[in-house]
Amino acid sequence: MARGRPMRSRTTPVPVMGVRRRFHLAVIIGRGSDLIFSRASLLAFRRRGYNRAFSGFLAGFGEGADVSEASRFVQEIAEQSDDFSRWYTDVVLKAELADYSPVRGCMVIRPYGYALWENMRDALDKRIRATGHVNAYFPLFIPENLLKQEAEHVAGFSPEVAWVTAGGDDDLEERLAIRPTSEVLFLTMYSKWIQSWRDLPVLINQWANVVRWEMRTYLFLRTMEFLWQEGHTAHRTEVEAQEEVLRMLEVYRDFVETELAIPVIPGGKSEGEKFAGAQATYTIEAMMGDGRALQAGTSHAFGQHFAQVFNITFLDRDGERRHVWTTSWGVTTRLVGAVVMAHGDSSGLVLPPRVAPYQAVAVPIFRNEEEAQRVRGVIDDLARRLDGRVRLHADWSDHTPGWKFNEWELRGVPVRLEIGPRDVANGQVLAVRRDTREKQAIPVGELSARLPTLLEDIQRSLFAKALAFRESRSHRVGSIQEIVQQIEVERGFFYAPWCGNGECEAEVKAKTGATLRCLPLRGDGESGACLVCGQPETTTAVFARAY
RNA sequence: CGGGGAUUAGCGCAGUCUGGCAGCGCGCCUGGUUUGGGACCAGGAGGUCGCCGGUUCAAAUCCGGCAUCCCCGACCA
Numbered sequence: 260m261a262r263g264r265p266m267r268s269r270t271t272p273v274p275v276m277g278v279r280r281r282f283h284l285a286v287i288i289g290r291g292s293d294l295i296f297s298r299a300s301l302l303a304f305r306r307r308g309y310n311r312a313f314s315g316f317l318a319g320f321g322e323g324a325d326v327s328e329a330s331r332f333v334q335e336i337a338e339q340s341d342d343f344s345r346w347y348t349d350v351v352l353k354a355e356l357a358d359y360s361p362v363r364g365c366m367v368i369r370p371y372g373y374a375l376w377e378n379m380r381d382a383l384d385k386r387i388r389a390t391g392h393v394n395a396y397f398p399l400f401i402p403e404n405l406l407k408q409e410a411e412h413v414a415g416f417s418p419e420v421a422w423v424t425a426g427g428d429d430d431l432e433e434r435l436a437i438r439p440t441s442e443v444l445f446l447t448m449y450s451k452w453i454q455s456w457r458d459l460p461v462l463i464n465q466w467a468n469v470v471r472w473e474m475r476t477y478l479f480l481r482t483m484e485f486l487w488q489e490g491h492t493a494h495r496t497e498v499e500a501q502e503e504v505l506r507m508l509e510v511y512r513d514f515v516e517t518e519l520a521i522p523v524i525p526g527g528k529s530e531g532e533k534f535a536g537a538q539a540t541y542t543i544e545a546m547m548g549d550g551r552a553l554q555a556g557t558s559h560a561f562g563q564h565f566a567q568v569f570n571i572t573f574l575d576r577d578g579e580r581r582h583v584w585t586t587s588w589g590v591t592t593r594l595v596g597a598v599v600m601a602h603g604d605s606s607g608l609v610l611p612p613r614v615a616p617y618q619a620v621a622v623p624i625f626r627n628e629e630e631a632q633r634v635r636g637v638i639d640d641l642a643r644r645l646d647g648r649v650r651l652h653a654d655w656s657d658h659t660p661g662w663k664f665n666e667w668e669l670r671g672v673p674v675r676l677e678i679g680p681r682d683v684a685n686g687q688v689l690a691v692r693r694d695t696r697e698k699q700a701i702p703v704g705e706l707s708a709r710l711p712t713l714l715e716d717i718q719r720s721l722f723a724k725a726l727a728f729r730e731s732r733s734h735r736v737g738s739i740q741e742i743v744q745q746i747e748v749e750r751g752f753f754y755a756p757w758c759g760n761g762e763c764e765a766e767v768k769a770k771t772g773a774t775l776r777c778l779p780l781r782g783d784g785e786s787g788a789c790l791v792c793g794q795p796e797t798t799t800a801v802f803a804r805a806y
Numbered sequence: 807c808g809g810g811g812a813u814u815a816g817c818g819c820a821g822u823c824u825g826g827c828a829g830c831g832c833g834c835c836u837g838g839u840u841u842g843g844g845a846c847c848a849g850g851a852g853g854u855c856g857c858c859g860g861u862u863c864a865a866a867u868c869c870g871g872c873a874u875c876c877c878c879g880a881c882c883a
Contacts, residue, residue, distance in 0.1 A: 440883095485883075625841075661843040806883090
């Protein structure tokens with residue numbers, strides 16, 4: 260009880276669907292037998308997450324004679340409005356996107372979550388290639404002396420670098436860092452590979468894991484090890500490098516808005532928020548369902564700084580030896596968390612069709628073997644019709660239809676196809692949208708044409724809904740006081756004139772908890788006096804509490 | 807790093823005050839009846855009570871030590 264979440268969240272008589280019997284508390288890890296850990300490690304790991312995520316669930320039931328009336332159904336996830344972070348954790352675990360691992364600070368990305376990541380990765384990889392980049396793979400380890408070449412970069416990362424100090428039974432002469440990011444490795448190699456202006460630009464990307472020492476785990480958003488993509492490029496001129504930085508920011512914007520249906524604000528980071536060692540950092544900022552900001556991707560201009568440190572020079576056309584201009588840019592598995600937080604609702608995940616592992620799930624309904632056969636015939640038929648067009652999953656598992664409805668809603672599948680005796684008789688299926696729960700009967704013959712259209716429609720709706728939400732939570736303000744007042748009521752984005760001074764930025768953070776998320780590339784045209792010092796020369800900045 | 811809690815079946819918990827057969831719910835397995843919004847009945851499997859030591863005829867329970875995890879306050883994608 261002591262660790263449970265607040266009482267009200269447990270007893271909230273949630274949605275309701277005429278369930279006939281008593282409460283049925285479902286599983287925490289549905290298929291526990293999947294886990295093949297030693298007993299010892301299990302002991303350690305089971306206390307990490309499950310306890311936290313689900314503790315106290317039962318406790319609330321005892322108190323209520325009132326809950327015994329048959330018309331309430333309690334979901335196994337916290338209410339979003341009640342405790343957003345618990346809702347998030349519940350959903351990620353129950354939807355089987357990820358699970359806590361026996362390794363402190365780390366998580367396991369489960370097949371369903373990994374399939375989502377793979378779809379995201381493939382869509383982005385296509386865009387990265389289309390803009391002229393190629394993939395490669397660099398090592399996991401970085402020798403200590405190499406990492407320490409660049410002072411500011413090292414200082415930025417040193418608190419979170421993991422070190423290898425021994426190999427087998429022998430201590431190492433020189434420690435090896437496990438990459439927190441790979442600038443120094445890429446650039447060390449670039450100094451070998453680049454001789455002439457003809458070698459430029461170098462445009463390499465890699466998909467890899469990185470490690471940043473973390474004490475506290477927040478699934479997908481903050482873990483010790485995470486997956487990402489990091490592009491590292493070298494250019495002949497400053498103009499080219501700057502174009503690259505903004506090009507990739509635009510690739511990210513397009514990717515996140517088109518594939519993930521999450522609207523973002525592209526902009527520059529302030530001096531205080533920029534990447535360690537960068538000359539300029541750009542970002543796309545997204546708003547989550549609780550009004551907090553999440554950085555969804557970054558792109559950095561390094562000027563010639565790293566080139567000087569790593570001695571990356573080339574002989575230019577005019578015979579002069581010059582330093583290259585470098586950039587880097589990346590997005591991470593954090594985006595999986597962003598999708599959950601941007602679109603999810605009180606029933607669980609809501610996945611954008613373009614990246615959903617299953618775009619549609621077929622739920623068979625039957626009362627006897629003979630009906631089952633006929634339903635099977637229809638489902639097999641539509642699986643053939645949809646093959647290659649729609650990612651369809653037929654759920655023949657041994658559960659009741661009602662159980663499956665809830666399960667697949669929790670897991671965010673965009674469209675559910677109910678197929679029972681009535682539908683077989685009418686030559687149709689009942690299609691139900693996850694986002695609106697709107698139902699429509701579709702003749703089997705029209706499905707292969709109409710389902711893709713329906714999915715596109717859902718994709719558009721999700722974006723429109725997220726955009727409308729963001730706008731409803733965005734405010735133009737002229738003073739810290741206005742932020743303080745509003746943020747107590749509700750979190751959101753605050754657009755305000757800012758003079759560019761770091762002290763003013765720090766003051767906003769101290770008084771509101773909101774940080775300067777970005778200076779939007781496309782300003783809103785408004786100007787005014789700095790929200791802190793009142794100075795008239797300003798640019799528009801977006802402030803928000805962030806993840 | 808500072809403060810507060812917890813550790814008993816796969817999960818959530820009761821039992822500890824006052825020492826005396828290891829319990830409950832859900833999940834899991836088998837069989838049957840079911841199936842259009844998380845089905846029901848019957849039977850069954852599952853435990854070094856976090857670890858080490860002490861007290862006692864007897865320890866989940868009392869005493870000492872250790873470990874681990876969670877929550878709240880400063881940095882990060």
